[in-house]
Amino acid sequence: MSDDGDRGLPGKGLVQGLAVTLKTMTKRSTTQQYPDVEPELPPRSRGVIALSEENCTVCMLCARECPDWCIYIDSHKEEVVVPGAARARQRNVLDRFDIDFSLCMYCGICIEVCPFDALHWTPEFEYAETDVLDLLHDKNRLGEWMRTVPPPPAHDVLGEPSKEEATAARKAAGPGAATAAKTARPAVKRPETGR
Ligand code: SF4
Numbered sequence: 772m773s774d775d776g777d778r779g780l781p782g783k784g785l786v787q788g789l790a791v792t793l794k795t796m797t798k799r800s801t802t803q804q805y806p807d808v809e810p811e812l813p814p815r816s817r818g819v820i821a822l823s824e825e826n827c828t829v830c831m832l833c834a835r836e837c838p839d840w841c842i843y844i845d846s847h848k849e850e851v852v853v854p855g856a857a858r859a860r861q862r863n864v865l866d867r868f869d870i871d872f873s874l875c876m877y878c879g880i881c882i883e884v885c886p887f888d889a890l891h892w893t894p895e896f897e898y899a900e901t902d903v904l905d906l907l908h909d910k911n912r913l914g915e916w917m918r919t920v921p922p923p924p925a926h927d928v929l930g931e932p933s934k935e936e937a938t939a940a941r942k943a944a945g946p947g948a949a950t951a952a953k954t955a956r957p958a959v960k961r962p963e964t965g966r
C-alpha cells in the first residue's frame with residue numbers, strides 16, 4: 772500500500788519548515804560572543820581534570836577503570852623509616868601521571884572511582900592546541916589546574932554530619948560522652964491518670 776495518503780497536501784512540509792524558521796527569527800538570539808565575552812558556565816562544568824598529587828597513592832584504580840585507557844601512571848617504591856617500627860615501611864612515589872585529552876571522553880569515571888579525592892573537575896576549557904600531542908597533560912600541568920577547582924558545595928544543614936565531623940564532635944565532648952549517650956534512656960512520658 773502506498774503511503775501517499777500520509778503525506779497530506781503537497782507543500783505542507785515546506786510550509787511547516789518555514790513556520791519554524793519564522794518562529795525562530797522572532798526569538799531573541801542566544802549567541803554567546805566568545806571569546807570577547809567569557810561564557811557563564813555552571814561551576815561544576817566538566818572542562819578539564821585536575822590532579823592533587825599529594826592525595827594520589829598510585830592505587831591505579833583510575834587508570835584501570837578509564838574506558839579509553841588514556842591515563843598513564845608510572846611509580847616506584849620508596850622505603851620510609853619510621854622511628855620505633857620493627858622494619859622500614861614502603862610507599863609508592865608517583866613518577867608519571869598523564870591524561871591524554873585527545874582520547875578522553877569526559878565520562879568522569881576516573882574522578883568517581885578515586886578513593887582519595889586526587890582527581891577533580893574544573894570548568895576550565897581553554898586548552899585547545901594546534902598539535903594533538905600537546906593534549907597530553909603531565910602531572911605538573913594537571914596539578915596546575917587545581918587552582919581552578921571550585922570549592923565544594925556547602926554542606927546541607929539538614930543532612931547528617933560527615934564521619935569526620937561526628938568523630939571530632941565526639942572527641943571534643945570527652946571520653947565519657949559516648950558512653951553517657953548510649954546509656955541515657957529517653958524520658959518516657961507517662962499518661963495522666965487524673966490522681
Ligand atoms: S574522564 Fe573518562 S575517559 Fe577521561 S580520563 Fe577519566 S575515565 Fe578516562
Ligand code: SF4
Binds near residue numbers: 830888
Ligand atoms: S585512583 Fe586516585 S589515588 Fe588511585 S592512582 Fe588514580 S588518582 Fe591516584
